[in-house]
Amino acid sequence: MLKTFAKGGIHPPENKFSADKKVERLPIPKKVSVPVSQHIGAPSKVIVKKGDIVKTGQLIAEQSGFVSANIHSPVSGKVFKIDLVTDTSGYRHQAIIINVEGDEWDEKIDRSEELKKDFDLTSEEIIKKIQEAGIVGLGGATFPSHIKLMPPKGMKSEVLIINGVECEPYLTSDHRLMLEKAEEMLVGIKILMKALNVKKAIIGIENNKEDAIEHINSFLKDYSGVEVVPLKVQYPQGGEKQLIKSVINREVPSGELPISVGAVVHNVGTAYAVYEAVQKNKPLFERVVTITGKSLKNPANYLVRFGTPISNLIDVAGGLPEDTGKIIGGGPMMGKALNTTEVPVAKGTSGILILPKEESKRREVKPCIRCAKCIEVCPMGLEPYLLMTLAEKAMHERSEKEDVMDCIECGSCSYTCPSDRPLLDYIRLGKIQVGAMRRAKSMK
Amino acid sequence: MNGVVIATIITISSVGIIAAIILYWASQKFKVFEDPRIDEVEDALPSANCGGCGFPGCRPFAEACVKADDLEDLDCPVGGNETMMAVAKVLGKKVSEKAKMVAVMKCNGATQFRKKHTEYDGALNCTIQHNLYGGETACQYGCLGLGECVDACGFDAMYMDPETELPVIIEDMCTACGACVEACPKDIIELRPVGKKSKRIFVSCVSHEKAGPSKKACSVACIGCGLCFKECKYDAIKIENVLAYIDPIKCVLCRKCVVVCPTSAIWEVNFPARKVKPTIEEKTKLTEIKEIDLIKTAKVNSKKR
Numbered sequence: 127m128l129k130t131f132a133k134g135g136i137h138p139p140e141n142k143f144s145a146d147k148k149v150e151r152l153p154i155p156k157k158v159s160v161p162v163s164q165h166i167g168a169p170s171k172v173i174v175k176k177g178d179i180v181k182t183g184q185l186i187a188e189q190s191g192f193v194s195a196n197i198h199s200p201v202s203g204k205v206f207k208i209d210l211v212t213d214t215s216g217y218r219h220q221a222i223i224i225n226v227e228g229d230e231w232d233e234k235i236d237r238s239e240e241l242k243k244d245f246d247l248t249s250e251e252i253i254k255k256i257q258e259a260g261i262v263g264l265g266g267a268t269f270p271s272h273i274k275l276m277p278p279k280g281m282k283s284e285v286l287i288i289n290g291v292e293c294e295p296y297l298t299s300d301h302r303l304m305l306e307k308a309e310e311m312l313v314g315i316k317i318l319m320k321a322l323n324v325k326k327a328i329i330g331i332e333n334n335k336e337d338a339i340e341h342i343n344s345f346l347k348d349y350s351g352v353e354v355v356p357l358k359v360q361y362p363q364g365g366e367k368q369l370i371k372s373v374i375n376r377e378v379p380s381g382e383l384p385i386s387v388g389a390v391v392h393n394v395g396t397a398y399a400v401y402e403a404v405q406k407n408k409p410l411f412e413r414v415v416t417i418t419g420k421s422l423k424n425p426a427n428y429l430v431r432f433g434t435p436i437s438n439l440i441d442v443a444g445g446l447p448e449d450t451g452k453i454i455g456g457g458p459m460m461g462k463a464l465n466t467t468e469v470p471v472a473k474g475t476s477g478i479l480i481l482p483k484e485e486s487k488r489r490e491v492k493p494c495i496r497c498a499k500c501i502e503v504c505p506m507g508l509e510p511y512l513l514m515t516l517a518e519k520a521m522h523e524r525s526e527k528e529d530v531m532d533c534i535e536c537g538s539c540s541y542t543c544p545s546d547r548p549l550l551d552y553i554r555l556g557k558i559q560v561g562a563m564r565r566a567k568s569m570k
Numbered sequence: 571m572n573g574v575v576i577a578t579i580i581t582i583s584s585v586g587i588i589a590a591i592i593l594y595w596a597s598q599k600f601k602v603f604e605d606p607r608i609d610e611v612e613d614a615l616p617s618a619n620c621g622g623c624g625f626p627g628c629r630p631f632a633e634a635c636v637k638a639d640d641l642e643d644l645d646c647p648v649g650g651n652e653t654m655m656a657v658a659k660v661l662g663k664k665v666s667e668k669a670k671m672v673a674v675m676k677c678n679g680a681t682q683f684r685k686k687h688t689e690y691d692g693a694l695n696c697t698i699q700h701n702l703y704g705g706e707t708a709c710q711y712g713c714l715g716l717g718e719c720v721d722a723c724g725f726d727a728m729y730m731d732p733e734t735e736l737p738v739i740i741e742d743m744c745t746a747c748g749a750c751v752e753a754c755p756k757d758i759i760e761l762r763p764v765g766k767k768s769k770r771i772f773v774s775c776v777s778h779e780k781a782g783p784s785k786k787a788c789s790v791a792c793i794g795c796g797l798c799f800k801e802c803k804y805d806a807i808k809i810e811n812v813l814a815y816i817d818p819i820k821c822v823l824c825r826k827c828v829v830v831c832p833t834s835a836i837w838e839v840n841f842p843a844r845k846v847k848p849t850i851e852e853k854t855k856l857t858e859i860k861e862i863d864l865i866k867t868a869k870v871n872s873k874k875r
Contacts, residue, residue, distance in 0.1 A: 210779075210780075210783075212704075215703070216702060216703020216704050216710075217703065217704045217710050218704070218710060218779070218783075462702070462703075463702075463703075465687070465688045465703050465704070466687075487691065488691040488692065491693075548692060548693040548698075551692055551693040551695075551698045552693060552695075552698070554698070554701065555695065555697055555698050555701070558697065558701060
């Protein structure tokens, strides 16, 4: 019996077309636009100006607050201008636009491919390096990683959980990384363990990636304390709280952080980025992105520099299919539709999904028939139908009482609703309303 | 037989007397003194319970009026000066006259001026769309056209124009309660003084975008060129963040800024037709805007009838 989380969950069709495509390097574009807000928290402060010559890996925007991250130039060239660019949020935000000239890397970066296993650094030094490299959670939430490595006072982490679940349909970037960079990732995990001062790390991988589980298992004898746990395929297992429940059978209380049950969760992509930052001095300026879709010619995985417009990715994957209905940044469940193909790839872009027209159309909203399917599938044990009504009727206080803030926005409710009701849209609205109400209260 | 009747009468009346005593005692014990003036003030209020005053309804507002030392900070926008005078009379306090306000729609991005490049098919709620992305057009500041303000209006003073896909405010019915201002996630609606003979001049745009992208996205956007600022002799116009704003108090309604605006982003409302004929160039600019204006006033008039 494979492990999984206790409440709810769904199993949408997996559609992992690009699972056996090796990660290739995407050619560097002529011009990149690097958004200064690629993470959760305060946008970074630009420290270059128009006309500056930058090298690949050079710091171009620095952390501007506690929850914030450094941003490094993904290319070498000349800063063309600092302007507003439409990013994944659907709004125009500040970005640094760089005209590419060659590909000259910062001298500090070790560009050799060889595996560097040993490290002799203290916990603080590791965290400082991770912070300097601007590493954020690469699973998609983009929360600055160094903050997760510094537990609040009075709390101690017991176990490091590595998220190799990739429960989103279509996406394969983490899967490929685990197959191709397994040892680097394992060294990264060891570094994270040292930083957190824990003796145990568990990699949770869903059972549909048997090759990755086997591959990682074959290296484990050299890495003591690391363990792989195969998990039953169930969406949204990649959710932090769900994964903790699946792997160590502990439940994070409502409104608390995972550290309250002694767990810290990092993505496999983050572990690899940590390896590169600590062992090779390479800051985070590129990542693996899956470009996929049912009618796309060549779904594939590419190593992409940040700031590359997604149109470049679409072109190498065989161009935009005629029946395109929506282009989604991220997976089909939690991703967000993009409004232009000029949106730059950022730290949180794990995939680009092209949906055909008939699949992207919203269906007519019908009345709720009180079938309670949404309650059955909610992994957080909420009542989505009720939360939607409360948001619609602007009953914020009741919403708060019904724990609307616990919603992880996985979209299982909207997916399963036989009446095609936009449950998640309204729950998000409810979260915004409650958030605004809480802020107003704390102002008083 | 008689005995039963008498016993019944005695029992029932004694139960009645005991109950009366308990009730009297309870009413004395749990007596809540309520200022009788609260009722009087409430009677003077419009009883719309719209919340425009900042209180949950008319009665809490009446209570606040009775409690307050002076009425300067309290205002019922729906009832206006007359109501506040009546309230002041009841309470024997003084109140100064306040300018009557009206909501104005500061986006003129009708479908013919602002081309759509994406299609939104999500839940029909402005706030949800606003949190998802900038909108169907290239302008991320403009009206989304899903009518959350219309739903919020408790006085039937707004409707959606199906042609322009913008909300229209019916001036005569607007009470300036501010419900639409609060409902709009893009902060497009503003409460402005009604002005002399209901004449108003305002910039009908909220875009902070730079001139280039702004013009590309919408042909009637304010591009922050500053021509109106240079034209205004009364210091009523200021340009902040690539957007002009006309101060309704300083504005003397001379209409000179309206003519110089290259994108017809400045609106004049309730003015008589111009006597001097504008040049052909200006005319073409004006006709566009006038046409909508005419359509709108015609619609308003037909609604009134």
